[in-house]
Amino acid sequence: MAGVSLHNLRLGYEGETAVDGLSGRFAPATLTAVVGPNGSGKSTLLRAIAGHLKPLSGAIDLEGASRGRIAYLPQAHGLDLNFPIRIVDLISLGFIGRRGLFGALNVADLQRLGAAIAAVGLEGLERRPIGAVSGGQLQRALFARVLVQEAELVLLDEPFTGIDSRTAEDLAELMAAWPGQGRTVIAVLHDLDLARRLCPQTLVLAREAVAWGPSALALAPDPLARARRMADSWRVAEPASAGLSA
Amino acid sequence: MTGALSILALKSAAAGATALAFGGAPLGVLMVARRLSLMGDALSHGILPGIAIAFLMFGPNPAAMLAGALIAGMIVAGLSSLLARTGKLPDDAAFAIFYLAALALGILLLGRAHDPDALESMLFGSTAALNHAGLILAGGAASATLIGLALFLRGVLGEGADPLFMKTTGARFGGAHLLLMLLLALNLVAGFRAFGALMTVALMTVPAAAARYWAKSYGGQAAVAVGLSAVSGLVGLALASAWTLEPGAVMTLCAAGLFGLSFLAGTHGGLLQTLARRPHLASRPSA
Numbered sequence: 001m002a003g004v005s006l007h008n009l010r011l012g013y014e015g016e017t018a019v020d021g022l023s024g025r026f027a028p029a030t031l032t033a034v035v036g037p038n039g040s041g042k043s044t045l046l047r048a049i050a051g052h053l054k055p056l057s058g059a060i061d062l063e064g065a066s067r068g069r070i071a072y073l074p075q076a077h078g079l080d081l082n083f084p085i086r087i088v089d090l091i092s093l094g095f096i097g098r099r100g101l102f103g104a105l106n107v108a109d110l111q112r113l114g115a116a117i118a119a120v121g122l123e124g125l126e127r128r129p130i131g132a133v134s135g136g137q138l139q140r141a142l143f144a145r146v147l148v149q150e151a152e153l154v155l156l157d158e159p160f161t162g163i164d165s166r167t168a169e170d171l172a173e174l175m176a177a178w179p180g181q182g183r184t185v186i187a188v189l190h191d192l193d194l195a196r197r198l199c200p201q202t203l204v205l206a207r208e209a210v211a212w213g214p215s216a217l218a219l220a221p222d223p224l225a226r227a228r229r230m231a232d233s234w235r236v237a238e239p240a241s242a243g244l245s246a
Numbered sequence: 247m248t249g250a251l252s253i254l255a256l257k258s259a260a261a262g263a264t265a266l267a268f269g270g271a272p273l274g275v276l277m278v279a280r281r282l283s284l285m286g287d288a289l290s291h292g293i294l295p296g297i298a299i300a301f302l303m304f305g306p307n308p309a310a311m312l313a314g315a316l317i318a319g320m321i322v323a324g325l326s327s328l329l330a331r332t333g334k335l336p337d338d339a340a341f342a343i344f345y346l347a348a349l350a351l352g353i354l355l356l357g358r359a360h361d362p363d364a365l366e367s368m369l370f371g372s373t374a375a376l377n378h379a380g381l382i383l384a385g386g387a388a389s390a391t392l393i394g395l396a397l398f399l400r401g402v403l404g405e406g407a408d409p410l411f412m413k414t415t416g417a418r419f420g421g422a423h424l425l426l427m428l429l430l431a432l433n434l435v436a437g438f439r440a441f442g443a444l445m446t447v448a449l450m451t452v453p454a455a456a457a458r459y460w461a462k463s464y465g466g467q468a469a470v471a472v473g474l475s476a477v478s479g480l481v482g483l484a485l486a487s488a489w490t491l492e493p494g495a496v497m498t499l500c501a502a503g504l505f506g507l508s509f510l511a512g513t514h515g516g517l518l519q520t521l522a523r524r525p526h527l528a529s530r531p532s533a
Contacts, residue, residue, distance in 0.1 A: 067416035
């Protein structure tokens with residue numbers, strides 16, 4: 001089981017600071033919501049934890065999680081939907097960490113694959129090309145890949161945005177069960193009710209941590225109002241870039 | 247340029263074309279899927295100086311030409327990906343610079359050859375070149391391609407469909423691109439002396455593009471592409487031999503004709519199917 005520790009973390013792009021002075025820890029096998037106004041650095045933080053953005057200063061400690069068992073689902077999934085692979089092939093990519101680029105799958109792997117497909121409700125669609133399913137079904141497949149991958153650390157950026165409500169409910173339920181299976185989950189959410197309902201922990205981010213702790217405390221009116229005020233101050237300071245990056 | 251084919255030459259050309267179908271078409275499906283169709287075309291010019299140097303030094307020796315082509319291909323592919331990495335130029339522009347320079351260099355080098363038809367036969371091929379060694383090379387290229395793809399398919403498909411996942415999990419298969427380029431160069435060398443560099447690329451990519459109208463999975467598309475490529479090659483050879491035409495060109499036109507047929511009648515989004523379905527749909531299906 002892997003937690004994530006942040007040490008005085010500063011993140012940004014080409015000199016623009018997106019996150020500053022962030023320290024704290026996502027404990028192993030917990031589910032933490034990350035909320036905050038547009039431009040507060042939520043997606044930037046996930047990108048950095050996933051290893052796609054080097055910190056300007058400070059450090060991210062993955063506490064021994066192996067890279068093959070990190071699952072990162074960014075807001076724009078980045079899949080090439082024209083590429084001729086099927087849903088089942090996409091989900092099977094989750095085995096790459098353990099079976100390598102050309103190791104064959106064994107019986108247990110195939111059982112795990114079938115169980116993952118059943119868990120996300122994609123039975124019967126396995127052989128569809130990835131370009132021939134809905135956005136919700138694609139998101140279900142990506143969640144199935146998290147299961148196949150046996151991910152220790154799951155990073156979700158607005159995972160329920162732009163998909164049908166039925167899928168959102170199913171996947172949210174799946175996500176809520178992950179800490180019980182030993183996974184550490186960090187989910188950027190804009191739906192505060194969902195965060196309150198499903199996530200025991202919340203980080204309210206406004207370039208720095210406004211509140212970080214049990215959701216009931218972090219999502220109280222006071223810290224949320226403070227985060228909004230801080231966001232308003234950036235908009236006055238830099239009107240051109242306000243609201244563009246999440 | 248190319249006279250009437252003798253029966254023996256026809257037989258070996260048919261064997262060569264079939265081998266090329268098995269090696270080239272599965273590769274072509276990946277090139278089309280990764281939007282690299284024109285890259286194959288460009289690379290077929292990029293390897294020219296390597297072939298020319300090998301030709302000038304060792305004569306028409308298949309092993310030397312293969313080595314020359316691979317070295318030239320690596321240099322062109324390597325330098326252009328280095329240039330693209332600086333971020334100032336898009337990949338295709340970076341590639342264009344090096345392959346055009348390589349093509350020019352190849353033309354100059356081949357101009358120094360004593361055989362005045364050398365350049366023409368490089369670009370357009372002559373089936374007389376498919377001797378015993380040429381056939382072994384074509385068969386070897388096909389085998390190497392199929393084995394290479396079978397071994398690395400998971401990485402190649404993962405890199406093509408979801409590069410971000412590959413990067414996150416540390417499975418990033420930087421070799422995928424290199425492997426494709428290597429196998430491409432190998433098949434180009436195997437095919438170009440018989441059918442010409444351009445026509446060899448055509449027999450890889452045109453059937454692969456047509457296969458998209460018949461199958462959705464990689465395996466399905468590869469199988470269809472091999473079939474279409476082999477049919478184009480064999481029918482093209484038969485027509486060329488009957489009417490004393492340039493085989494490579496006739497084969498390419500056959501492939502283009504099969505593409506047209508696939509575009510019309512294909513079971514996965516062919517024109518007739520799309521037209522037949524249209525009245526029943528209120529809106530287009532979203533991807």
